[in-house]
Amino acid sequence: MECIDDILKYEGYKGFHLDNFDFNKLQYLSGIEKKINKKSDYIFLNNCILDLESLNLEEAIDIVKDFYKDYFNVHNINFVNETLLDETVKGMNDNISSFEFYDTINKILVSINPFDLPFVINGEYNLDSRIKIPIYVYSGYPNEKNREMYFSKITVGNLINNLTPVFVAHEMMHLETLSVIGYADDYLNCEILSIFIEKIAALNMDKSLKLLKIIEKIRMRDLIEQYNKYLRDRHQLLEEDMLISLAYIKSSLVAQKLFDMYIREKREEKREQYIYDIQDVIDGKMKVEELLLKRGITSGKCEYLKCIRRHI
Numbered sequence: 278m279e280c281i282d283d284i285l286k287y288e289g290y291k292g293f294h295l296d297n298f299d300f301n302k303l304q305y306l307s308g309i310e311k312k313i314n315k316k317s318d319y320i321f322l323n324n325c326i327l328d329l330e331s332l333n334l335e336e337a338i339d340i341v342k343d344f345y346k347d348y349f350n351v352h353n354i355n356f357v358n359e360t361l362l363d364e365t366v367k368g369m370n371d372n373i374s375s376f377e378f379y380d381t382i383n384k385i386l387v388s389i390n391p392f393d394l395p396f397v398i399n400g401e402y403n404l405d406s407r408i409k410i411p412i413y414v415y416s417g418y419p420n421e422k423n424r425e426m427y428f429s430k431i432t433v434g435n436l437i438n439n440l441t442p443v444f445v446a447h448e449m450m451h452l453e454t455l456s457v458i459g460y461a462d463d464y465l466n467c468e469i470l471s472i473f474i475e476k477i478a479a480l481n482m483d484k485s486l487k488l489l490k491i492i493e494k495i496r497m498r499d500l501i502e503q504y505n506k507y508l509r510d511r512h513q514l515l516e517e518d519m520l521i522s523l524a525y526i527k528s529s530l531v532a533q534k535l536f537d538m539y540i541r542e543k544r545e546e547k548r549e550q551y552i553y554d555i556q557d558v559i560d561g562k563m564k565v566e567e568l569l570l571k572r573g574i575t576s577g578k579c580e581y582l583k584c585i586r587r588h589i
């Protein structure tokens with residue numbers, strides 16, 4: 278099992294919580310949960326999800342492909358066959374150098390279009406989508422220059438409906454950004470572009486705004502759950518679990534702020550600039566932090582609080 282510090286280094290992050298984002302300012306989120314429960318909001322949300330039109334996986338993937346074609350030039354990603362990877366690592370000589378170790382793995386990577394990554398239905402009745410990143414880190418050398426990012430599959434929950442393309446669009450953005458080692462300095466910013474793009478996808482795929490409303494509710498529910506987990510378990514949680522929670526909390530807030538700004542832009546060219554900036558990130562020309570700075574989004578501002586109150 279690789280340790281989280283090594284994985285973050287391997288993926289090119291400089292660390293986490295680098296801007297000292299103040300999570301304690303979000304205390305009011307825990308009070309909101311009780312209010313939401315009283316309103317039976319959760320049941321309402323679940324019913325909305327169950328009312329959505331069912332799709333098959335191919336239809337869902339085609340919708341995401343069309344969306345990405347309209348908005349981005351996607352670049353290829355590295356695919357790895359997990360069995361071959363395990364055998365390759367097992368078969369390596371103990372005295373091999375870190376450079377040779379990564380070089381040997383690089384030889385079995387296959388450059389593919391991200392939509393050609395194997396899509397696997399995970400067998401559970403949910404909307405959960407994830408990408409699998411089976412990286413091996415050479416002990417003591419997590420940031421050797423010739424290391425590459427690679428992926429083995431994308432799993433999708435077997436509740437496949439109109440929301441599935443929105444979640445797959447989220448995962449596609451992870452594939453595109455993570456492929457560029459060092460696309461973000463702070464690990465806690467790792468979900469921002471994926472959450473932002475799922476909102477853009479929902480807006481694009483359903484002009485009635487129903488999908489957008491549902492996805493925003495799901496994100497808000499998740500934000501509150503993650504925050505309660507942070508308040509409850511912050512002293513006992515494994516570091517990795519806590520980091521994932523913190524990344525979701527911060528990224529949900531920043532993505533919401535970014536999306537509010539995008540929506541408020543009246544001119545099409547201004548909106549397009551948000552997409553061009555993300556293209557620059559996936560092309561390795563701009564970091565997530567630079568994109569945020571360009572928009573004046575800094576964690577010191579309490580705008581997050583105002584912005585989130587509007588959406589609950």
Ligand SMILES: [Zn+2]
Pocket residue numbers: 447451468471
């Ligand atoms: Zn994500």
